Amino acid sequence: MMLISSVFCVFLDATKAFDRVQYCSLFTKLLDRNIHPLFLRILFNIYAGQLVTVLWNGFFSQNFPVMNGVKQDGILSPLLFCVYIDDLLLALQRAGGVECFLGNCYIGALAYADDVVLIAPTASAMRQILAICDDFGSKHDALFSASKSIVCFLEVLGIIRVLNVLFFRWGNSFDYVEQWLHLGHLISSELSDNTDITRRKNSLIGQINSVLCRFGKLDVVSK
DSSP states (O other), rough: OOOOOOOOEEEEEEEETTTGBBBHHHHHHHHHTTTTHOOOOOOEEEEHEEEEEEEEETOOOOOEEEEBBTTTTTHHHHHHHHHHHHHHHHHHHHHHHHHOTTEEESSSEETTTTTEEESSHHHHHHHHHHHHHHHHHHHTTTOOOEEEEEEEEETTTTOOOOOOOOEEEEEEEEEEEEEEETEEEEETOOOOOOOHHHHHHHHHHHHHHHHHHHHHSSTTTTT
């Protein structure tokens, strides 16, 4: 028998997540994954040996080493960050009594690089999950922002909406929203795709009209 319930969903904001990756922790985690030493040495030389300079008002500063962070827009950066944050996801999965499952699949923490979504069945469970995130942040120099994190209460039909439940962390309370755009999809508290479908339909119509306006004077064959 499957239990279906409403859930609290927190879209967690990690401030400058890629920039705060600690090299010592990152390469220790890569060693634990049995990465070939040659590849690991190449990565270490790429990151530990990099120098940067700052352009300010037409003048360049002296070169200085970078002591933390994975490269912005680097092909490997999302993968390296996933390795770095994987311990947080495993810690959340191991936390007893606060898990959410879809069948036998754990879905209490969904992550795509630095975009992390936390899902909990109760307010107290969500507070425990946030405490785990806080502990991970203190150990790995990860900084989470409550002012930029969002809460959405996803309600199942027939379940009474939970009101006046506040989540206070990292010096601020979390704001509630009815809808939130996440990775290109509009998540609705009513668990309906209608708004997202309408948004995408309107976007497609706008793109078609743009193409017709730009190439309207061409002959039919060229179109």
